[in-house]
Amino acid sequence: MRTFILTALAAMTIAAPACAGPVHVFGPGGPAPAMKEAAATFSKLRGVKVEVVAGPTSDWIDAAKQSGDVIYSGSETMMTDLQLAMGDRIDPTTITPLYLRVSNILVRPGNPQKIRGLRDLFRPGHRVLVVNGAGQNGLWEDMAGRTGDIAKVRALRSNIVRYAKNSAEAKQVWIADPSLDAWIIWGIWQKANPTLADAVPVEQSYRIYRDVGSGLTTIGKSNPDAVAFAAWLTTPAARAIFVKWGWEAN
Numbered sequence: 001m002r003t004f005i006l007t008a009l010a011a012m013t014i015a016a017p018a019c020a021g022p023v024h025v026f027g028p029g030g031p032a033p034a035m036k037e038a039a040a041t042f043s044k045l046r047g048v049k050v051e052v053v054a055g056p057t058s059d060w061i062d063a064a065k066q067s068g069d070v071i072y073s074g075s076e077t078m079m080t081d082l083q084l085a086m087g088d089r090i091d092p093t094t095i096t097p098l099y100l101r102v103s104n105i106l107v108r109p110g111n112p113q114k115i116r117g118l119r120d121l122f123r124p125g126h127r128v129l130v131v132n133g134a135g136q137n138g139l140w141e142d143m144a145g146r147t148g149d150i151a152k153v154r155a156l157r158s159n160i161v162r163y164a165k166n167s168a169e170a171k172q173v174w175i176a177d178p179s180l181d182a183w184i185i186w187g188i189w190q191k192a193n194p195t196l197a198d199a200v201p202v203e204q205s206y207r208i209y210r211d212v213g214s215g216l217t218t219i220g221k222s223n224p225d226a227v228a229f230a231a232w233l234t235t236p237a238a239r240a241i242f243v244k245w246g247w248e249a250n
Contacts, residue, residue: 022049023226026064027072028134029054029168030101031212033192034245035072038238039229048225056134056166061085069220070230074135075210086217095215098233099247103143103208104187106174106197113181118143118206121182122155129173129183134166135210140184143206171196186210188246212247 025039032054039050053060064071064086071090073079076097083090107115115121121128122144130140144156162177164170167185174183174196183197190199214233220226232238239249 021223022051023069023220023223023229024064024067025050025052025070025072025229026060026068027052027054027214028057028074028078029166030074030135030186030188031072031247034188034212034242034247037245038233038241041237041241042229042232045232046225046228050225050229056168057082057085064217065089067219068217069223069226070214070216072212072214074212076213077137078135079213079215083215089217089219090215091218091221092215094221094230095213096230096234097211097213099239099242099249100209100211101186101188101247103139103202103206104185104190105200105202106183106185106190107200108178108181109195109198111198111200115182115200117200117203118156119203121159121184122152124155124158126159126182127161127180128156128159129162129164129170129177129180130160131167131170131185132163132165136167136185139208139210142208143184143202146206146208186246191246209248212242 025035027035032052036052039052043050053063071082071086073082079095083092105115105118105121107113113126140156140160141153144153162173162180164173167189170183170185174180187199190197214230216226216230243249
């Protein structure tokens with residue numbers, strides 16, 4: 001029902017007169033390529049500037065508190081953390097989960113270690129990078145533990161040699177340390193960095209999905225352009241953009 005209402009709202013407001021000021025959007029780096037293209041597309045349709053600032057929360061949280069209209073997240077837990085970090089400036093009634101991303105294994109171009117899935121990372125000898133934070137807290141544990149076998153969690157942990165705080169930090173670690181042969185992260189990162197790594201799908205029994213969601217701030221609720229943009233993110237046009245960048249919209 002909420003999606004229907006938001007889609008209808010988008011249809012009604014897309015041609016409405018624009019406000020003088022831009023729409024300020026803040027959120028993490030993972031969904032940024034899709035969010036920025038969505039913002040650019042909406043800007044052309046409505047004739048209003050939508051500015052997306054993306055990256056680690058610490059880089060933009062102060063600015064978001066002052067001028068943020070729309071806040072987007074990389075998971076449900078991240079959205080909850082952002083609500084706290086924003087000091088109740090996000091209206092919880094406007095928070096909408098949008099699209100899902102699936103966990104993947106990134107490997108060196110050409111996959112020299114012939115890694116075929118998560119089961120291979122349970123075997124000794126691999127050097128694995130994971131992210132612990134920024135929407136990926138415990139992602140590897142959720143993946144390995146899905147079947148209820150603690151031995152798999154132990155086996156994967158024994159191969160993890162680096163824990164990055166966020167995806168941006170993990171990317172730098174991956175570039176700086178060629179001895180790493182696997183990187184557990186969302187598949188959307190390979191879409192945004194196709195020459196940096198190849199993607200290996202995770203077996204269905206180990207896949208984890210988390211969402212990108214958006215919410216309006218108390219400032220944004222009074223900005224018709226911000227309200228229209230948040231609603232437009234649920235439309236087929238926006239959905240197509242996110243799917244292009246590796247998100248799932250079933």
